[in-house]
Amino acid sequence: MTAHLLDVTRLYVAEQGRLRAYVRRILRNRASAEDVVQQAFVNLLGRRPEAEAPSPAYVMQAVRHLALNQLRDTRRRAQIELSGAPLDEIADLAPSPEMAAVHRSELLCLLTALAALPPRRREAFVLCRIEGLSYDEAAARMEVSRNTVISHIVAAMAELSRRL
Incomplete structure (x- = not known):
């Protein structure tokens, strides 16, 4: 091994934990922090072997610059991706064909169970739960007491719970 490689290796072993924690505070992402620290040391290894050994302060600045560059690039990519299309075109809010089939099947089961209810019970249920009338309004329309509607x-x- 060359002296340059040994110097960089020793520096990596001594500083990598502290550098990762520093970058993690900037990026708020553990995997990205590890990538940035590794990239900084790869860049150091790419320097000329006759260059003097890097100091911990130099490596800290190199790591900081790489982290800030990555943060800026990530924000720029997010802005470009979102500004390219209107937000209502990004996601299709319509249910998938499978979900539409499931919903139709569930609706058919519910309608079948509703049809099997006795007429007055079905009328009270439809008025209050489907049409949204209050108990008093449903009672007036059915010409019964509020307690009867309830x-x-x-x-x-x-009965619907039992059938479904």
Whole structure:
């Protein structure tokens, strides 16, 4: 091994933990911090062998510059990627064909279970749970008491839960 390689190796062994922790605070990413520290030492190894041994302060500045460059590049890539297309075109909000089939199947099961309910129970359930009427409004429309509507809905929920 050359003297230059030994100097860089010793420096790596002594400083790599501290450098990774420093870069991790900047980038907030452990894997990227390791990459930056390794890149800094690869760059040091690429220097001419006759160059003097790098100091820990020099390596710290080199690592800092690489980390800031990576942070800047990451932000620039994110801005370019987001500004290229309108946000509503990035993700398709429509359900996949598989999910549409599952939802249709579930809806069919629910409608079948609703159809099997006794008429007054079904009417109370539809008025309150589907149309959004209050118990009092449903009671007035069905011409029954509020408690009767509540009883119909409780019984409908229990029966639907059992069937589904």
